[in-house]
Amino acid sequence: MKNEVNNLQLLEGDELRSLVPVIDTDIYTSGIFEKDAMDIDTHAVHQGYINGFLGKGGTLFTNCNVNSITRHNNIWCVDTTQGKIFVPMIINAAGAWADQVASLVKVGNINLEPKKRTYCNCDLFFHSGV
Numbered sequence: 001m002k003n004e005v006n007n008l009q010l011l012e013g014d015e016l017r018s019l020v021p022v023i024d025t026d027i028y029t030s031g032i033f034e035k036d037a038m039d040i041d042t043h044a045v046h047q048g049y050i051n052g053f054l055g056k057g058g059t060l061f062t063n064c065n066v067n068s069i070t071r072h073n074n075i076w077c078v079d080t081t082q083g084k085i086f087v088p089m090i091i092n093a094a095g096a097w098a099d100q101v102a103s104l105v106k107v108g109n110i111n112l113e114p115k116k117r118t119y120c121n122c123d124l125f126f127h128s129g130v
């Protein structure tokens with residue numbers, strides 16, 4: 001990781017507590033700090049991709065679960081909660097659930113497992129000294 005990201009600092013003990021006073025260092029013994037990390041407007045980026053996709057003639061289905069996938073005469077039939085979609089090619093972009101989608105066409109899995117994560121994004125520590 002250090003080879004790919006400049007200015008990574010491994011923090012422990014007092015150093016970690018001084019940056020994140022609420023942290024329990026008996027449980028979380030170390031942290032990684034990158035002073036040059038930045039926020040991006042993920043919503044704007046996402047909308048940019050969607051607009052580009054729609055602009056090139058793509059059709060977007062939302063709230064649309066893939067239930068089964070079959071193949072007839074070189075065409076895939078993707079059976080979804082919004083009906084059947086017929087396509088010549090499928091890209092499996094189901095993220096952490098990609099193995100579950102892959103299992104619908106019985107291709108080998110790559111051992112992906114959706115995990116519960118906890119994420120905390122705030123400026124509080126830097127600006128208020130809390």
Ligand SMILES: Cc1cc2nc3c(=O)[nH]c(=O)nc-3n(C[C@H](O)[C@H](O)[C@H](O)COP(=O)(O)OP(=O)(O)OC[C@H]3O[C@@H](n4cnc5c(N)ncnc54)[C@H](O)[C@@H]3O)c2cc1C
Pocket residue numbers: 064065066067093094095096097101117119
């Ligand atoms: C709280 C949080 C904060 C994060 N913050 C950052 C950050 O600051 N910076 C960063 O780089 N990364 C961040 N990440 C990680 C980032 O969101 C993921 O790495 C990224 O979204 C993965 O993209 P993906 O397209 O592979 O999968 P996803 O974005 O997870 O997309 C997979 C999609 O497949 C859909 N899907 C799954 N199964 C089916 C099915 N059977 N039928 C139909 N659709 C299905 C899901 O609904 C989902 O929409 C964060 C993640 C979380 C949870």
